[in-house]
Amino acid sequence: MSEKFEVHEHDVLVIGAGGAGLRAAIEALNSGATVGVVCKSLLGKAHTVMAEGGVAAAMGNVDASDNWKTHFCDTMRGGKFLNNWRMAQLHALESPERVRELEQWGALFDRTDAGEIMQRAFGGHTFKRLCHVGDRTGLEIIRTLQDRGVHLGFDVFMECTVTRLLKDGDKIAGAFAYWREQGRFVVFKAKAVVIATGGIGKAWKVTSNSWEYTGDGLTVAYEAGAELMDMEFVQFHPTGMVWPPGVQGILVTEAVRGEGGILRNRLGERFMEKYDPKRLELSTRDVVARSIYTEVKEGRGTEHGGAYLDISHKPAEYVKRKLPGMFHQFKELADVDITKGPMEVGPTLHYTMGGIHVEAETGAATVPGLFAAGEAAAGMHGANRLGGNSLSDLLVFGKRAGAAAATHAKNAGVLKVEQTQIDEAEREMLAPFERTGEGPYEIHRELQDTLQKLVGIFRNEADLKEALNKIGEFKARAARVHVDGSRLFNPGWHLARDLQSMLTAAETVTRCALARKESRGAHSRIDFPNYDAEWGKKNNIIVKENGEMKLRERLVPQMPEELKQLFADDK
Amino acid sequence: MADIVMAVHRGDASGGKTVEYKVPLSPGMVVLDALHYIQGHLSPDFAVRWNCKAGRCGSCSAEVNGKPRLTCKTRMDSLPQDKPITVLPLKAFPVIKDLVTDVSWNYEVNRKIPAFSARPGTNWKMYQEDVDRPQEFRKCIECFLCQNVCHVLRDHGKHAEYGGPRYFVRVAGLEMHPLDGLSRIKGVRNQMGIGLCNITKCCSEVCPEEIHITDNAIIPLKERVVDQFYDPLVWIAHKLKGSESGS
Numbered sequence: 001m002s003e004k005f006e007v008h009e010h011d012v013l014v015i016g017a018g019g020a021g022l023r024a025a026i027e028a029l030n031s032g033a034t035v036g037v038v039c040k041s042l043l044g045k046a047h048t049v050m051a052e053g054g055v056a057a058a059m060g061n062v063d064a065s066d067n068w069k070t071h072f073c074d075t076m077r078g079g080k081f082l083n084n085w086r087m088a089q090l091h092a093l094e095s096p097e098r099v100r101e102l103e104q105w106g107a108l109f110d111r112t113d114a115g116e117i118m119q120r121a122f123g124g125h126t127f128k129r130l131c132h133v134g135d136r137t138g139l140e141i142i143r144t145l146q147d148r149g150v151h152l153g154f155d156v157f158m159e160c161t162v163t164r165l166l167k168d169g170d171k172i173a174g175a176f177a178y179w180r181e182q183g184r185f186v187v188f189k190a191k192a193v194v195i196a197t198g199g200i201g202k203a204w205k206v207t208s209n210s211w212e213y214t215g216d217g218l219t220v221a222y223e224a225g226a227e228l229m230d231m232e233f234v235q236f237h238p239t240g241m242v243w244p245p246g247v248q249g250i251l252v253t254e255a256v257r258g259e260g261g262i263l264r265n266r267l268g269e270r271f272m273e274k275y276d277p278k279r280l281e282l283s284t285r286d287v288v289a290r291s292i293y294t295e296v297k298e299g300r301g302t303e304h305g306g307a308y309l310d311i312s313h314k315p316a317e318y319v320k321r322k323l324p325g326m327f328h329q330f331k332e333l334a335d336v337d338i339t340k341g342p343m344e345v346g347p348t349l350h351y352t353m354g355g356i357h358v359e360a361e362t363g364a365a366t367v368p369g370l371f372a373a374g375e376a377a378a379g380m381h382g383a384n385r386l387g388g389n390s391l392s393d394l395l396v397f398g399k400r401a402g403a404a405a406a407t408h409a410k411n412a413g414v415l416k417v418e419q420t421q422i423d424e425a426e427r428e429m430l431a432p433f434e435r436t437g438e439g440p441y442e443i444h445r446e447l448q449d450t451l452q453k454l455v456g457i458f459r460n461e462a463d464l465k466e467a468l469n470k471i472g473e474f475k476a477r478a479a480r481v482h483v484d485g486s487r488l489f490n491p492g493w494h495l496a497r498d499l500q501s502m503l504t505a506a507e508t509v510t511r512c513a514l515a516r517k518e519s520r521g522a523h524s525r526i527d528f529p530n531y532d533a534e535w536g537k538k539n540n541i542i543v544k545e546n547g548e549m550k551l552r553e554r555l556v557p558q559m560p561e562e563l564k565q566l567f568a569d570d571k
Numbered sequence: 572m573a574d575i576v577m578a579v580h581r582g583d584a585s586g587g588k589t590v591e592y593k594v595p596l597s598p599g600m601v602v603l604d605a606l607h608y609i610q611g612h613l614s615p616d617f618a619v620r621w622n623c624k625a626g627r628c629g630s631c632s633a634e635v636n637g638k639p640r641l642t643c644k645t646r647m648d649s650l651p652q653d654k655p656i657t658v659l660p661l662k663a664f665p666v667i668k669d670l671v672t673d674v675s676w677n678y679e680v681n682r683k684i685p686a687f688s689a690r691p692g693t694n695w696k697m698y699q700e701d702v703d704r705p706q707e708f709r710k711c712i713e714c715f716l717c718q719n720v721c722h723v724l725r726d727h728g729k730h731a732e733y734g735g736p737r738y739f740v741r742v743a744g745l746e747m748h749p750l751d752g753l754s755r756i757k758g759v760r761n762q763m764g765i766g767l768c769n770i771t772k773c774c775s776e777v778c779p780e781e782i783h784i785t786d787n788a789i790i791p792l793k794e795r796v797v798d799q800f801y802d803p804l805v806w807i808a809h810k811l812k813g814s815e816s817g818s
Contacts, residue, residue: 042620043678044713045628103695106687106748108702108709115696133706139627140709151686158675181667210622244599250625329626332644334599441611485616488583489668492615 005422006186010036010155011409012402013175013190015162015217018046019138019391020374021196022145023098023398024363024405025154028194031406035154036188038177040161040212044146047198047210048394051138052253052325054120054130055395056388057095061116063127068092070126073566075389078124078284079353079382080521081536082230085559086360087380091389091396098395099131107144109133121258124284124386135253135325141391160186162216163497164425165193165224165370166417172224172369173415176425180494183487185426189417191409194363194401195221195372196394199352200234200505202498205448207349208240208251214498215505217376221356222504226365228542229378229554230354231505232512232523235385236457238288240348242306247333249348252309252326254387256343257281259322261311263292264342265300271307286384286522289347293457296346306346312339347457351390353381353522354512357541363401366543369408373401378539383521432496433487437480440496447474447502455510460526464514471507478503511551512540575647577605578655581617583668591655602642602650602658603631606670618669626779629714633670634659639716639777661719674715676730680738683762687745690752701749708744708788710780713737717774717784723767734763736774736784743788746795760796765789 012028014021017039028035039046058071071092076083099117103109109131110118119128133140150156159180166174166187174189197217201209222228239252257263263281265271275291276283283291292307302308311319316339320327323338330336330343356365356372358379363371374394381389447470454467478500483493518532519525538553574593581590592613594605603621610617621631624643631642635658636650642658650656664672717736723729734742742755742763759765772785782788799805 041622041628042630042674045622045630047623049628049712050623050625100695104689106745106751108697108706108748110706111697111699111702113698115698118699133709136627136710139712143709147681147686150682156678158678181671181673208625210624210628212622245597246600246604247625325627332626332646333601439615441615445611483615489618489671490616491610491618495615 006184007189008036008155008157008186009189010034011190012192012194012405013038013188014194014196015175016046016196016198016376017043017156018048018196018198018374018394019141019145020376020394020398021046021194022142022149023395024194024196024373024402026145026149026152027399027402028406029149029152029154031403033406033409036157036190037149037154038157038160038162038175038188040159040180042158043156044142046142047213048138048142050208050210050251051141051391052135052251053122053255053258054132054137054388055095055099055141055391056122056125056129056386057099057131057392058092058127058129059096059099059117059119059131061112062119066127066129069566071129072563074125075386076382076567078384078386080384081382082520082539082556083382084360084379084557085563086557087397089563090360090400091380091393094396095392098392098399102141102144102395105144105148107140109140120255121282122254122387123257123279123282123288125388130258130388132255134321135255135323137391157186161494161497162220163429165220166421167224168415168417170225170368171412171415172367173417175220176422178429181489183490183493185429187422189415191412191415192369192371192405194405195356195370195376196374196398198375200502200509201349201352203447203451203502203506204349205452206240206249208237208249209349215501216498217372218355219501219504221365221367221370221372222542222544224367224370225544226367226370227357228355228508229357229539230382230512231508231542232516232540233353233383233521234349234509235285235351235353235522236289236347237350238285238292238347239309239345241334242344242346243304243334250329250333251348251350252343252345253323254285256309256311256323256326259311260314261309264308264310265295266302267300269300271295271300284384285387289457290524292345293347302344304344306344308342309345310342312341351375351385353383353385354378361400362404363397364404369412371401371405373397383523429497432481432483432493435480435482437482438477439483439492440478440481440499441492443474443477443481444495444499444502447471447506451506455506455513458524458526459513461514464510467510468507468514471503471510475503507549508542511549512542515540515551575605575652576655577609578657579606579609579617579670580659581669582666584666587666589657596647600647602635602640602645602647602656605647605656606642606658618667618671620671627712629712632661632714632716632719634661639719641714641716641779644779661715663719663721663725677713677715677718677737680734681741684738684742684745684758685753685755687748687751688753689750693750695750697749704787705744705747707782708740708747710782711737711740712780714779716777716779720773720777722771722773729764729767732764733767734759734765736789738763739765739792740782740784740788743792746792756792756795756799759792760800765792765796
């Protein structure tokens, strides 16, 4: 191994310090492994802090009839049966215990009158199921996990970005990264790597995602030979802010609707009566997002091109207690008092259902030694995720991936990394300083505009083909990108690398979207507006072969008969 | 809309200066938007720390026109438009580059605070009135604005013997957790130096989460320190037993 670089060695390296990464790290520690956690931001700032409404777990504290089977069925129906049934089952079975565990580590959820964890209603959930803390549930979870992990003793490498996975033959052996602060390179040697890097929202213009969400984890896994799955399914959350322009896309929690918020168009019509008369505002996110989009497109949108979301019929004190974040967000950023009048909202890119293809029980990817959990992994949510199911997903599968990674590490033996891999990773990172092309910002803006316009809520073949062409052009430009300044905390340099990840992610989404000739969940094709029974049996898989991106189909695993019976009443 | 001049700190640990950039205004724009404009159009290596841009993560703290603020929640139209808007890094921490400071000291303080430890035999029942108080402290987004304005850190640099308001809030959250079984009061007095706080309430004024840091966290902790260490009856009892107060 090179003397030039700072080298760290752990049994398990976790990339990403959101809920999934931290939960995985805690479990790997519990299993006796040494653990390093690498994260792009400061600890505790990961996107999990943005999760507002709650964590879904069939605890039955408010609706005593709730149980894992109902949660399982809700999840499968929400995902339009493209989910990995086993993941959905494990998730429904284990999430109550994962939530209780958080409480035992010091988390303080809102309470029922009986002194239990409070649960609220959310879209697509049959019962009141979301355990929450006002509208800052994610913050509570990340602080709890962060403090737990720090005290158990994992090593944290903050503001450090992984650019490549390192391998010994076909096995994962570590990762190459740079410190954002000083720009120095660092080699992490590890026997198992857990990817928990979240999604890819920053490739779109209107998104609730932070700068970190550039698909690095998916990209390094793909480059290392791992399969990606279901990439066509990106979730547009129905309610992001639309005005003023600077705040466009910032999340307005589904809890507003969970607490009784009503959607209306410019004419004052409660339009969800038309699109989903039974579930109304608490329909699934794909349906509500399409409904708002359609209202705006057909000329019934608000002044700034959205819909009105109104909670002001509830007592002001209640709104401020249950939705304090929303109250302040609108007051400070949009001059709107949500206890007195409606918010203006519209769809915003929020979540990536697709990701690294994993084994249900362990989170193992298709490359030995590589694991993935949370938003970075695929399968759990199928074609559309229910609100509240991501916080429970990251707890359930974070734990499972952490345990499996630790077990793998125990049996991994001695691993070696060829110096050439490290030299190549270094060369790749330094190249932009030596080139003379354009900077990365303009390409990023054009990519965001392109995906927003051509790979949005409603898609068609011509748009997707145009998007694919443009992504090809952006890739060519990105390969020549130039960076000014030094390696010291240089955002232009960081973006030059992130741009590569976003372009890879964008290409996978577009290719899968082009292939799936039907509409299902979050993927709506204008040219194929209906479900297709054949496509309902297939997942799209992306894999790198001989240096090229290949797309293939794989059959969705069939659930056993006893689980099928649960859906016997469905038409 | 018109342009506005942003006067931002450029430099690193070895020194720096204020540089002016002209930025176009748009409706509802926040200071972080202006900083991003500089980065995306005028100076690509301009260093700013940020994440959620929604006031939830506490990453984008800086001193705007001399006041410590989250730049993502500071509206441009709330500031005077006829002179440059200055944006400087947090003063209480060393500059890494431009607006990015080294806040790693905070994580070291946190690491020393004993974690939540449940009382043995608890049944995990808690009522809302019991969790209201600690929930206030758990709203903290770790923007470190309170640390930045605290005189003990900002003017006297006593980082080595003081925890700062953020971590008094954290300890208060643990101490007032209805099911926690530890006492951290000795550490609050000895390692975290709560006696150095002279209750000027600067921290409470800048908290974007409106946590009543001084009234609800620091003063009650100070009272507990007094009860354990300075109550004459407790003091005599400990002397007779030969043990240190508050242990």
